[in-house]
Amino acid sequence: MAIKILVTQIGQHIIADTKQVENKDSGQLIAYWVREPRIVGYTRGEDGAISVNFNSYCLVSDESEFSIKESNIVSILEPRDDVLDSYTAKVFDEPSTDNSENGANPDDTDGTDGVRTESPSGETDGGVGEN
Secondary structure: OEEEEEEEOOOOEEEEEEEEEEOOOOOOEEEEEEEEEEEEEEEEOOOOOEEEEEEEOOOOOOOOEEEEEHHHEEEEEOOOHHHHHHHHHHHHOOOOOOOOOOOOOOOOOOOOOEEEEEOOOOOOOOOEOOO
């Protein structure tokens, strides 16, 4: 499996550990199996910086792995290195008891953990956990 960004027909951006599911007889792609999916959200701060946030895919389910029908996916992208680092740290690393240094929050439901992607001048700074 590999970390990918899946863009859905309705415009959601999902980051997840992803693999293809194929029909055993025909080899035709039928779905994508996702593990630890997160909806990617974007917010603009008062300073104009854009932050990338990771939100739970479905707040009313404890499922962390499932399939998405291939026809619901319109594009598959490679995440930027800073986004990949932030996602893997949030999802796969053991959360520390004090995340105040980098602004990370181990609670998946609040969408506060993220990556600053653009300063007001348009430069990318890649600051992880800055909002």
